[in-house]
Amino acid sequence: MSHYPETAEAMAALVAPHQAHRDLYVSRRVFDLEMAHLFANTWIYVGHESQTPKPGDYYTTQIGNQPVIQVRHSDGEIYVLYNRCPHKGTKIAIDRTGNTGKFFRCPYHAWSFKTDGCLLAIPLKKGYENTGFAGSENA
The missing domain is CATH 2.102.10.10 (Rieske [2Fe-2S] iron-sulphur domain)
Structure with a gap:
């Protein structure tokens, strides 16, 4: 996803009211950003x-x-x-x-x-x- 800048606005542009850009599902760059921002350095439920x-x-x-x-x-x-x-x-x-x-x-x-x-x-x-x-x- 190198053609998208790493900003919240650029990521938001991938989502429209009734559709989502395919990069949200297949892009390695989006995956890496999710790993960095959603899973790193935050509390995550592991198990009971x-x-x-x-x-x-x-x-x-x-x-x-x-x-x-x-x-x-x-x-x-x-x-x-x-x-x-x-x-x-x-x-x-x-x-x-x-x-x-x-x-x-x-x-x-x-x-x-x-x-x-x-x-x-x-x-x-x-x-x-x-x-x-x-x-x-x-x-």
């Missing part, structure tokens, strides 16, 4: 607490383009975390729902994270000096 009733229960979904995990921590609180390892970006929870116990483990290099998102352990720490990871609480 009944979907994660017990500690360790989790549910995965998407918020815009971001894979997320809703998980109940051992203290009973519900957390919504990015479903990816900060090391290489691999999804941490592969199944749609389940119970992870007390931590998630990345299937790629076995980094593990508490259900509140805190880094728990890095199996091979060599090479992570001065990165912010090796000095984490328990890693």
Whole structure:
């Protein structure tokens, strides 16, 4: 949609009283603008607490383009975390729902994270000096 300026007026021009321009449905540029303005940095409903009733229960979904995990921590609180390892970006929870116990483990290099998102352990720490990871609480 590069031929449309990124203004509210330009976007409004795509909608008429009884019709909508096809770019609203097929344009990658419109999609990217929606992701940036409708899904980024705003409160989004992810799921109901009944979907994660017990500690360790989790549910995965998407918020815009971001894979997320809703998980109940051992203290009973519900957390919504990015479903990816900060090391290489691999999804941490592969199944749609389940119970992870007390931590998630990345299937790629076995980094593990508490259900509140805190880094728990890095199996091979060599090479992570001065990165912010090796000095984490328990890693």
